[in-house]
Amino acid sequence: MKKLLASVISLALALSAVMPMVSFAAPDIDIDLGDTVVTASDADLYAEQVVKLVNEYRAKNGRQPLKALVSMNKAASVRAREIAGKFDHTRPDGRKGFSAIEDAGLNWSWVGENIAAGYPTPESVMEGWINSEGHRNNMLNAQFKYIGVGYYNNGGYAHWVQLFMDSPVTYTDYPKSQIDSNNAPLGKGDVNGDRSINAVDASVVLTEYANVSSGRSSRLSSAQKAAADMNSNGKVDAVDASMILSKYANDATK
Numbered sequence: 662m663k664k665l666l667a668s669v670i671s672l673a674l675a676l677s678a679v680m681p682m683v684s685f686a687a688p689d690i691d692i693d694l695g696d697t698v699v700t701a702s703d704a705d706l707y708a709e710q711v712v713k714l715v716n717e718y719r720a721k722n723g724r725q726p727l728k729a730l731v732s733m734n735k736a737a738s739v740r741a742r743e744i745a746g747k748f749d750h751t752r753p754d755g756r757k758g759f760s761a762i763e764d765a766g767l768n769w770s771w772v773g774e775n776i777a778a779g780y781p782t783p784e785s786v787m788e789g790w791i792n793s794e795g796h797r798n799n800m801l802n803a804q805f806k807y808i809g810v811g812y813y814n815n816g817g818y819a820h821w822v823q824l825f826m827d828s829p830v831t832y833t834d835y836p837k838s839q840i841d842s843n844n845a846p847l848g849k850g851d852v853n854g855d856r857s858i859n860a861v862d863a864s865v866v867l868t869e870y871a872n873v874s875s876g877r878s879s880r881l882s883s884a885q886k887a888a889a890d891m892n893s894n895g896k897v898d899a900v901d902a903s904m905i906l907s908k909y910a911n912d913a914t915k
Contacts, residue, residue, distance in 0.1 A: 705871045708734055708810035710783040711823070715800055715808060718791065722801050730832055731864060733809025733824055736761035740822040741811035744776050762809075762826055771827040773799040778820045786821045799825055807832065847888035850905045852881070854888075859909050865889070866902040873897070 709729070716726040740761050743752055750758045759772040775796045780786035790796035799805075804827050811822040850858040852865045866889045869881050881889065881897065889897045891904035 704738065704812045704814075705734075705867050706874060707783055707812040708737070709871050709875065711787065711810045711812075711821070712808055714783060714787045715823070718787070718800060724801055724803055725806075727808040727825070728806060728832070730767075730807050730809060731868075732765040732767055732832075733762065733807055733826070734811065735809070736765040736767075737809040737811030737822040737824045738813065739764070739811070740774070740776070740824070741813035741820045744778065744822065745813055745815040745818075745820045748776070748778060750774060750776065758822075759824065759826075762824055767826065767828065767832070768830050769826040769828050771802075771804045771825075773802065773805065773825040775799050775823040775825075776821065779818060780821060781819055786819075790823070799823070847884050849888055850891060850908055852885050852889045852905075854885075858905060858912065860906065862889075863902040863905040863909070866897055866905060867899060870898045870902070 712727070712729045719726060740752075740758055743758075747753055752758060752760065758774045758776070759769075762769055762772060775790055777786050777789055777796075780789055790800060800823070802825065805825040807826050807828065809822075809824040811820075811824075813820045847854055848856070848858070850862055852862040865881075865885075869879060869889065873879055879886070879897075886897055889901050889905075891901040891908075
């Protein structure tokens with residue numbers, strides 16, 4: 662059995678000159694189509710559960726909750742795949758782990774990273790991090806405002822990444838929806854109402870699926886649900902996200 666691994670980088674880096682801001686947009690989703698689509702939603706659910714546990718732990722210790730960002734989850738997911746090949750805070754290309762945040766187009770002033778491997782569940786990896794001073798300090802750092810979590814299962818062996826940052830910029834999860842106030846019908850697949858069908862719509866669908874699967878209330882309007890239900894089975898789930906991505910890919914090649 663592989664030995665559980667855990668490592669931490671306790672960074673508290675202040676920039677004397679803030680890097681120029683890159684405009685934020687929800688990222689493309691790296692998702693397998695067909696029968697393996699559930700893998701992506703499992704990763705989303707695991708990441709969301711870790712964020713929940715981190716914020717519960719922060720609340721118990723008098724800290725404000727961290728805001729989870731889609732773009733930071735993307736960066737952390739990239740790192741989770743990287744540490745499966747090289748378990749280190751230095752990336753395969755020689756840059757520091759937190760450079761994945763910069764690659765996602767985010768502007769940071771303070772940043773930190775926790776990594777771990779071998780823990781099978783969100784609860785077990787959180788326990789490992791809490792029991793390590795450096796990891797614990799990152800999770801409780803009052804300086805941080807944002808978090809991203811990545812999970813990658815490589816042959817049954819789990820890899821986990823937490824990215825933390827503070828920023829002079831206020832970020833939101835998704836670009837604001839352009840849904841009309843009268844809840845007007847939307848085209849099939851156009852979940853955020855921007856008159857295009859792309860990975861942003863699939864990202865919204867996966868987040869909705871994760872919320873509902875975890876017992877939380879829906880965040881979508883009735884018009885958005887109708888647009889998201891690609892196979893018209895009355896549910897919004899990972900299959901719909903897969904179909905949206907497939908349509909997006911097909912339209913892009915025309």
